[in-house]
Structures are given as C-alpha cells and as structure tokens.
C-alpha cells in the first residue's frame with residue numbers, strides 16, 4: 001500500500017545556525033500508530049511543524065497522500081490534524097464554538113452532529129458552553145484533540161499528547177487514540193513516556209540532534225536490541241568464575257557473591273542462557289539461593305541508543 005507520508009532528506013537550520021533536522025528520512029504507513037521518541041530538543045516538534053506547514057525547511061521533500069507538500073500544500077494539509085503541545089488560542093472562546101470553527105478553516109461545511117460526536121467522545125459535551133480558560137489542564141488538552149479531529153483528518157499528529165496529565169487521563173487518551181486508529185486514522189505521536197510508545201505504537205522511531213537513529217517495528221526493535229539481565233546470588237562466595245562459564249557474558253561481583261549475566265537478544269535466548277548457567281552451577285557444586293531476571297524494556301533500549309549515539313557524536 002502507498003505510504004501516507006514520505007519524508008526525504010529533510011533539513012532545518014534555525015536562524016541562529018542550529019541544525020534541528022539533519023537529512024531526515026521517514027516513511028509512515030497508512031493506518032499505523034508511529035511513536036517518535038527523542039530527548040528534549042531532539043527535533044520532534046520541528047519535524048511535525050515541517051509536515052504541518054508551520055516550519056519552513058531548508059531542504060528535502062515531504063510527500064503526503066502522494067502529493068508533494070511543497071507544491072500542493074493546501075489540499076493535503078486539510079487531511080492532516082495537529083494536536084500541539086500547548087493551547088495558543090483565545091481563552092475566552094467557548095469550547096463548542098472553538099472546536100466547530102476549525103472545520104471552516106479547512107473549507108468544510110459545518111456539521112453540528114459530527115462536532116457533538118467528537119465532543120461527547122472526549123467527555124467535553126457538558127463543557128461545550130464553558131470558556132476554555134475555565135477548564136483544567138487535562139480538559140484543555142482534550143479540547144485540542146477535539147479541534148484537531150473536527151475536520152476529520154486522515155493523518156493525525158499528537159505532540160506529547162499526555163505530557164503533564166494524570167495517569168487516569170493518560171489511559172483515557174490511549175483508549176481514544178486506539179479508537180481513532182480503529183476508524184482508520186494514521187497517528188504519529190511524540191512522547192517522553194516510553195511506556196506510551198510501548199503500549200500504543202506499531203512502529204517506533206528514535207530521533208536525536210535532528211537525526212533519525214533508528215526506525216523499526218516495536219516488537220522487532222525489542223527483539224533485536226533487547227537484553228536479558230540476570231543476577232544470581234551465591235550461597236558462598238567464589239574466588240573466580242569456573243572456566244566452563246567462559247562462553248557466557250557473565251561477570252562476578254567483587255565480593256564473589258553474585259554472578260551478573262547481561263546478554264540475549266530479546267528473543268528468549270537470554271532466559272535459555274540463564275537456565276543453562278544455573279544448571280552448570282549445580283554441576284560445578286556452586287549453590288545459589290536467588291535469581292533476579294530482567295528483560296529490557298523499550299525504555300532501556302531507548303536510553304542505550306541515545307547514550308551510544310551521544311558517544312559517537314560528542
């Protein structure tokens with residue numbers, strides 16, 4: 001199927017000379033949820049801004065729905081929704097009017113039934129006559145989502161959709177994002193909460209200093225870069241590792257009471273290694289009284305990736 005968004009060689013240099021996007025290559029498939037992960041200042045918002053026509057780029061191409069955005073910006077932009085990080089609007093505006101108004105901005109006729117459906121799905125219907133300034137932070141965020149959905153976009157950008165909201169609201173948001181995907185909306189979200197990417201995304205991209213470090217299916221990324229860590233506590237300290245353990249990525253703690261394994265590839269190899277090691281310990285007459293096994297999460301992988309690339313680019 002034709003990708004919904006194709007970004008090629010995209011570069012953005014801000015006025016002060018800072019390269020916020022550096023030859024970015026990214027293809028988004030229709031119907032997927034794509035999570036863009038990156039530390040502060042990595043270029044996530046700039047990338048979204050470039051696709052949404054808010055940031056003027058210095059080079060590269062952006063094709064959405066098969067159209068070159070630099071040549072045919074308007075019709076493609078009408079199919080894109082953006083939920084920005086912050087509300088930049090007239091805070092005295094009424095919720096309902098604010099949301100409904102955005103259809104007109106994209107040349108769509110008014111559709112009160114559709115607006116009602118969106119407001120109800122976000123639990124905003126009862127608040128429709130309230131001024132935006134009277135809402136809580138989480139509710140304001142829902143208003144931003146409602147606004148972005150009002151013109152029925154096929155491609156939706158959510159810039160940090162759950163930053164600063166409480167856990168309950170975050171879970172509600174995840175449900176809502178899942179429901180949008182059910183409707184066929186392609187979703188690109190940026191997040192600091194790796195748990196969010198782990199929960200929601202089909203694919204994950206990692207960006208740092210304007211460069212995309214890696215893009216992969218979430219499951220494939222965890223399988224390829226995942227690690228197993230295990231700490232085996234010994235009953236009595238040993239002076240050195242028996243030579244039969246030489247093939248395993250194990251270290252012995254300084255006091256000789258703990259074996260630390262760090263290996264595997266996220267595919268189950270690590271657990272099999274740990275099982276084999278415990279068997280070998282028994283054979284060697286070394287008693288142990290505890291095993292603590294930890295499979296790496298997307299968070300561990302992300303931290304690893306960003307730290308390594310820091311070493312490379314510093």
Ligand SMILES: Nc1ncnc2c1ncn2[C@@H]1O[C@H](COP(=O)(O)OP(=O)(O)OP(=O)(O)O)[C@@H](O)[C@H]1O
Pocket residue numbers: 014015016018020038039040041042043044045046047
């Ligand atoms: N208008 C601007 N003028 C100059 N520099 C800018 C401008 N906007 C962003 N930058 C810089 O560009 C870099 C990328 O910023 P961007 O906001 O895209 O990052 P981000 O990944 O969205 O960060 P965060 O997670 O903190 O929101 C940062 O170093 C930022 O300071």
